[in-house]
Amino acid sequence: MNIQNLVIASHNAGKVKEIAALLAPFGFKVQSASELGIIEPEETGVTFAQNAVLKAEHCREACGFAALADDSGLAVSALGGAPGIYSARWAGPDQDFNLAMARIEQELTAKGAKTPQDRSARFICALALALPGEKTRVFEGRVDGSFVWPPRGGAGFGYDPVFQPLGFDETFGQMDQGVKHAMSHRADAFEKLLKEKPWE
Numbered sequence: 001m002n003i004q005n006l007v008i009a010s011h012n013a014g015k016v017k018e019i020a021a022l023l024a025p026f027g028f029k030v031q032s033a034s035e036l037g038i039i040e041p042e043e044t045g046v047t048f049a050q051n052a053v054l055k056a057e058h059c060r061e062a063c064g065f066a067a068l069a070d071d072s073g074l075a076v077s078a079l080g081g082a083p084g085i086y087s088a089r090w091a092g093p094d095q096d097f098n099l100a101m102a103r104i105e106q107e108l109t110a111k112g113a114k115t116p117q118d119r120s121a122r123f124i125c126a127l128a129l130a131l132p133g134e135k136t137r138v139f140e141g142r143v144d145g146s147f148v149w150p151p152r153g154g155a156g157f158g159y160d161p162v163f164q165p166l167g168f169d170e171t172f173g174q175m176d177q178g179v180k181h182a183m184s185h186r187a188d189a190f191e192k193l194l195k196e197k198p199w200e
Contacts, residue, residue: 008032009059009069011040012088014157018181019070022190038062048072048085049138052128060130066199072125072185074159076104076147078113084124087159098151101162105149116146116164123163123185127193137198141188156180 006028008016016032023030033040041058045051048071056069073087083090083100090100113119122144130136144166151161153173161173165183172180181187 005029005031005065007036007038007059007063007065007067009038009040009055009067010034012157015070015072018186019068021181022187023068033059033062033067036063043071043085045071046085048124048126049128049140051085052126053130053136053138056128056130056136060132064132066132067130069128069130070125070186070189071128072123074104074147074163075122075124076108077120077122078111078118079104079107082107091158097158101151101159104147104162108147108149116148119147121145121147121163123159125185125189127186127189129193129198131199134198137193137196139189139192139196141185141190141192143183143185143188 006023008019008030010016010032011034020030038059041054043051043054045054052069052071055071056067059067059069073084075081075084090103091097092099108119122142125141127139128136145164147162148164148171149162151173152171153161155174155177156172161171164171168175
């Protein structure tokens with residue numbers, strides 16, 4: 001199936017920018033759900049994959065175009081995988097990620113988690129591609145690392161300043177964004193998507 005128009009089912013400007021950059025080589029006409037005035041659905045799934053499918057299919061039905069949705073977040077091992085699918089909700093209605101990052105630090109401190117091993121974390125991404133008339137496909141990616149405090153770096157968005165990937169001395173908020181994009185959870189999921197190219 002050859003598609004030209006692709007809608008990114010998100011109102012998160014940072015996420016839209018990152019996904020659009022990954023899609024740039026493929027010549028799609030990319031728009032976001034916010035540009036089209038599509039209201040985000042309530043995320044009622046219990047996994048990243050379920051929420052990604054929900055958002056992609058809602059967007060596809062609303063506009064009639066192929067839709068790509070991302071559901072992603074930070075999972076901290078010592079917190080039982082929290083904030084996980086609630087990563088954005090921990091930031092509150094104003095999307096204050098400084099508040100969310102401070103909450104994680106408080107909860108880890110309360111548990112006595114001090115070492116990188118105690119503070120192991122991973123970013124997880126589920127990409128759902130909803131093509132008109134076809135079954136929605138899901139591709140999942142992850143990157144492992146640790147939660148660091150205090151936040152470092154002003155690049156990226158969300159929890160990037162407190163996530164230090166394994167094998168690196170910088171957080172996602174400090175590193176060159178080209179480097180981050182090449183090895184992030186989103187890039188991992190995209191690599192799996194691009195191997196199959198289900199739109200062809």
